[in-house]
Amino acid sequence: MFKYILKRLVMSVFILLGVSMIIYFLIRLMPVDFIQDKINAINQGGATVSEETVNAMYEMYGLGDNSFWGILKGYFSWLSALARFDLGTSFVYGIPVADVIFEHMGVSFAIALIATIFEFLIAIPLGITAATHQYSFRDYLVTVLVMVGISLPSFFFGQMLKDFFALKLGWFPASGLVDATASYTGLSLFGDYLRHVFLPILTIVILSIGPRMRMTRTNMLEVMNSDYIRTARAKGLKESVVINKHAFRNTLIPLVTSLAGLLPSLFSGAIITEQVFDLPGIGNIALDAMNRGDIPFIMGYNMFLALLSVIGVLLADLMYGIVDPRVKLE
């Protein structure tokens, strides 16, 4: 087991190296130029920037040479900094990338965690009832509602919720994370946070229940039709025990493993939802960085997610070994 994990971790290093190289090259080839935008801004202010200053700025940011060897050199200098645990300094914010990530991750993580918990708590029972009452009114109702949820785009649905609950009814604040006009402290500040994240969480939960519920339903149906469920019934077990013990324990296998695979999405932030509700989450920041060509931040953010993905996949495989006795990890 230990050997298996070690082997996987060593493999992960190579995966991450490949991922970082691809991302770095892609960003450098992106038609966004942070320096040019900056100079344009200065020019608009009325001042003029000399050719030499421009070149010096390109050199300073390490973006002078856009040939293949130049990009490769840039990549290795990024990599050697990483080896010293330095993700570099964000172009836009002027502070270390790691600080930017950790500063904004909290909000996104809290929202994603709460949303994921509710997603599972709602989707799994719905999936099970839909499966155990297949083709009944209940099944169709759940399936249709969930289908509607899947089909709604988050920018539309989020905006609808905002319009109705925040602007029309005024039950929740429309945007931001704190009420700027009031100065809350302690528990009331926490309450204010909750009021602000309620609608974003609601949006994410309703939109993500669908796939999870469909997955539970499909798994449950497959399990309910298996021979060992017939055996459990033939034994004389009550139907509730058959469903909640024998069938559910088997349905749990793919669910638990998919849970481990969710790890990166807990930290990645919900880009569009955060934008709709104007939350200072990491998704919002990342989109902004992408638009402005903040290369160190994009690299840092994407590598962070790549690392989490690799760990998530490893965790999912380890989970398999725990929840499914048939799987042995070598």
Next chain:
Amino acid sequence: MSSNYLSGKEIRAIAKENKKVMKRLEAYKYRKADESEYLTQMRDSSNILEIDSLHTYFFTEQGVVKAVNGVSFDVPQNATVGVVGESGCGKSVTSMSVMRLLQGPTGQIYSGEIRFKSKDKDGVEKVYDIAKMPMDDIHKIRGNQIAMIFQEPMTSLNPVFTIGQQLDEVTFIHNPDASKEEAKAKSIEMLNLVGIAMPERVYGAFPHELSGGMRQRVMISMALASNPRLIIADEPTTALDVTIQAQILDLLRDLKTKIDGSIMLITHDLGIIAEMADYVVVMYAGRVIEKGTVEEIFHNPMHPYTIGLQKSKPTLSSDSDTLFNIPGNVPNPINMPNYCYFKERCSRCVHKCSGDYPEMVQVSPTHFVACHLYNEE
């Protein structure tokens, strides 16, 4: 053939009709009912199970599949009744009906009676009509008085629980106050009974760690753990190799005398029937076409189908290179005609065969056959 083609209109008409019937039958299945509603009397008190004109239908999109279409036979006390027939003739569906394990809402007992003489812990005998029992009360007999062994030992055990957990469960169903140690002792005793060499080790093992034969033994021990009065064995040896087959059959025979119960043995292997059964029921396309004692069926088969089956058995003595087979196929179970289902394949067809489906004719006190050849009038 165009009979398999259905227009959209026909499909909708079928779906509408099915929905109505299924809804009624499902409601009947899950109704609350007093015991008096399904108490009944045995026709012959020496029987433990009497199946009387049982109709089990599947309401599919193509139409109503009459998988069991008026099956009647008895299982006497302390006897082994073999049910034979080719694949799809309704033998398994008959056993599923007795266990009430049909997959709803498509599979339903449409009509008929399944009378079972049950005996509770205090020794009080009551006769239940299983077909009329609501699902809430089915645990009175299912897994308790009647146990079932399935044909697929490889997939019949829950892969995520140990053998011990699955066996203990049976003890807890029948004795909820039992302690963990008592349940374990009972489970190990059961594993010993079915001849498992290292019961302690198997007790803690997961199903995938056991061979097919071992799993079938576990299934049998699970069926026996509740001291059933009737064991339904649905092709218990089909998935096993021949040596294990013989061992499992020996085991079943020993156990029958040990628990003093009856066995309903479902198989398509005539060799197993000859070896194990006291009575034989031959089924064809959802109907019983011949039934009698094992001697009658093997030494004096009367229905052309049974005769054909006997002839198609491979023997060492015959010189022939090819195996005899009955020409043709089992008819499509949807929209069965009202004449003998075997007519198209029968080599001894007479003029009368085009008429109504033949009645059961009694040829000896125990021997019955449904064929116009033996109908006197």
